[in-house]
Amino acid sequence: MRLVRLRAPGGLGNLDLVEEDPPQPGPGEVLVRIRACALNMRDDFAVQGKMPLADGRVPLSDGAGEVIALGDGVDALRPGDSVVSVFYPWWLGGDMTPSTRRDIPGESFDGFASEYVCMPAHAFTRAPAGYTHVEAASLTCTGVTAWRGLIVCGKVKPGDAVLVLGSGSVSLFALQFAKAAGARVIATSSDEQKLERLKRLGADAVINYKSVPDWGRKAKDLTGGRGVDHVIEVGGPATLAQSIVACRTGGHIALVGVLTGFAAEVSIPALFSNQIRISGISIGSRADQEDMIRAIESNRLKPVIDRHFPLQDIATAFAHYESRKHFGKVCLDV
Known part of the structure; x- marks a missing residue:
């Protein structure tokens, strides 16, 4: 063989x-x-x-x-x-x-x-x-990472707003699982062609995070100011702060990746005052x-x-x- x-x-x-x-x-x-x-x-x-x-x-x-x-x-x-x-x-x-x-x-x-x-x-x-x-x-x-982050730990339900970061495979699976669950999906990328493909895959709204540096606030605005229910967080240190901004009070962040490094400064008051839950997902x-x-x-x-x-x-x-x-x-x- x-x-x-x-x-x-x-x-x-x-x-x-x-x-x-x-x-x-x-x-x-x-x-x-x-x-x-x-x-x-x-x-x-x-x-x-x-x-x-x-x-x-x-x-x-x-x-x-x-x-x-x-x-x-x-x-x-x-x-x-x-x-x-x-x-x-x-x-x-x-x-x-x-x-x-x-x-x-x-x-x-x-x-x-x-x-x-x-x-x-x-x-x-x-x-x-x-x-x-x-x-x-x-x-x-x-x-399985996307499934556990969104379905098992996130318990996504119809009508929820889900933010997926980038166009990596975890985010693509999460987009599809979220749509199958009846959720609304906001997706980010820095590539306009990939943003178009994300829309064809079912994303309800897209954000170019290079042209919109405050993309967490933009995602929140796209929910009428309520904030997203779930974030599929694949970036880590460079994106976590914006993911926190995007969340509603009581929102959930599935931390599944470290594309931008291994250590980050996190606003602890932003987490506990808004009762944001972070789940570490390992497959x-x-x-x-x-x-x-x-x-x-x-x-x-x-x-x-x-x-x-x-x-x-x-x-x-x-x-x-x-x-x-x-x-x-x-x-x-x-």
């Missing part, structure tokens, strides 16, 4: 396409023929050597394919089932704990940049009916993913895919991802 291994200390030039024997499933495991993977920011951090990885690690946390064989004791899946990976294989449901957040594919053990993988059956869920493998691979990290559980997939099927939602590359062009795929010119998921065909 073909797979990619990352040589220490990382870097796109250290992604090696190699040939190895395929694994065999043990008790409780499934053998999956991976057909597609999706790239995420944490994958980029990993391959660039910005987080410690074992030499020779197989990268990528998001994969989809079909079940080929079952180990003893597996009865939830069958050969031929289309499946998609779970980001935290041991976080099955409920609240995250230190024990359930361990062992992330592509980090603490080998990931999905491989034609075949053997993992515990609970490391996968069934893919949405009618999805291609590329579409299914897009869900694991960004889809979600297997149960969250299954709930999301049922909602996707019921609402016939489709992810936004930018481009997909063959496995041997994984470095080119990461270079395209790092350019930030994409709109939607960057994926690999395996």
